[in-house]
Amino acid sequence: MIRARALTKAYSRAASAKRAERRPSEDTSAKRAERRPSEVSTGSDGGRTLLAVDGIDLDVAAGESFGILGANGAGKSTTMRMIGATLQRTSGELTILGRDPAHEGPVIRAHLGVVPQQDTLDTELTVRENLLTYGRYFGLPRTALVPRIEELLDFAQLQDKRDEKVEALSGGMKRRLTIARGLVNDPSLLLLDEPTTGLDPQARHILWDRLYQLRETGVTLVLTTHYMDEAEQLCERLVIMDAGRIVAEGAPADLIRTYSSREVVEVRFGTNRNSEVLPHLHGIGDRIEELPDRLLVYTDTGESDLQEIVARGFMPVTALVRRASLEDVFLRLTGRSLVDG
């Protein structure tokens, strides 16, 4: 479905400044682990080049659900737009559905479903009209679209909203409509760029349920997300991106096994005391990470390690023993300073 080798997208500094201006929200909610994409000098004019995507390799097989996980600015959306054949790569190889997007963009896009980060719906048209016009962009005949739209309205659970204007819909409904719109051409590959960002928990769960159902029907899914739980829920396999590079790849469970202990003890001693307590916990767990508000003890024996902490005379304000998650993998891999336990 997708094959990328040394895929790279570079922007000259001026061009990237324009992009930042257009999407101011991208940087504001930057995660603490965010790193700036690599900047390299170019030759003669002494200008700078921003490597939004810096030589990544990707392979996605048919029927897979594949995730690209990363903080804001890691290069996820840029990668997605190159895969979606709306952004040309600077260098490297890229094959989508067996074709090169540099030469066969329209043919590739005819078989893709794209769910962009922003809904980009026509709010003046009704739900049904949005699906109809979008199907027509692909040149699909009206006779084929009418029954297809009924299926999609069922799938998106929007039958009772079919003749309402889009501006009247909730955020979750708009998102489901955008996904339904991306399915109108019966794509073999569906690209979802941060499908649940900005939705409330209930709307997210409804959406996950819909995407699960899609997975079962054999549609290949590629999604970006900065939600670890979403990646664990939806992706069979994923890559973690940081500063335009892929820093890890694998199934969520394998990544957790490789990069984290089985369990994590989260203890809080109060904001100022965490770092005071830290030196006294030497020897507990495999390693300990200090966050601004808590200590994370990576271990395979959470309960007994917690007892050991208490036995050493440090009573945490709150304590939690949990299974390790992708969040822990992400923390480990994206260059956070780790403190040996």
Next chain:
Amino acid sequence: MSLTAPASFRVAEYRLRSMWKWRNSIIAFGVGNPVLYLVSIGLGVGALVDANSPDGVTGVPYLLFLAPALLATAAIQAGQDEVSFPTLAGFIWNRLFFAMRATSLSGGQIADGVLLAASVRIIFTTTVYWLVLWAFGAVDLGSALPLIGVSTLAGVCWGAVALALTSRAKTDSTYISVMWRLVIMPMFLFSGTFYPLAVLPLWLQWIGWISPLWHATELGRWLSYGAPLEPWQALLSTAYLLALGATGLLLGRRTFEARLTA
């Protein structure tokens, strides 16, 4: 071009569906606008002008002189509206063009489709306008096709220019105020619309020479009541309008594709 035509039709189909939602305003504006102008300026100002110049303006009653200019103005403004608002929406307001570019459409096809749908609106607006002019006795029945034709040409060619300009707009408010205050209004006022261009001091006449409205008005007056126009002037004006339109469309297509794939 022949290959891209069907795809741009599909974009136009969407635009017309969108326009259909505004049909009541389009019809009300299409009829109301000429009626207001004809009553206030055509008849009101016209009575004053005709009373003071028994030979008429360039030899015809003021209403006849004014009519082709008003018609071309309506066509150009319809082109401006029907191109610029969907384009601002597509790039800025709802970013729908980005979704369209994710389908098999190209940026150029989207640009073509927007202009194509605007052309339908321009033909509608000029036809209604001509009917009102005719009802007021400002044009002859025989002038219908040539007058509607030349105004539509001006409207579509200006629409192409608007396509190129709007697709470069970074913010909607700046674009709208600059376009209307610094381009559309001066064009309306200084293109020999209400008086012959030659009345203006020479240092202001250049606005008319570069204005598609003036060229369309000159052609319109010639076609409507036989105002003197040398054949080469007619050719030049037509060629100017076509060149403007072709340049606009070419640049517009290019900017559409560049902006949607940046």
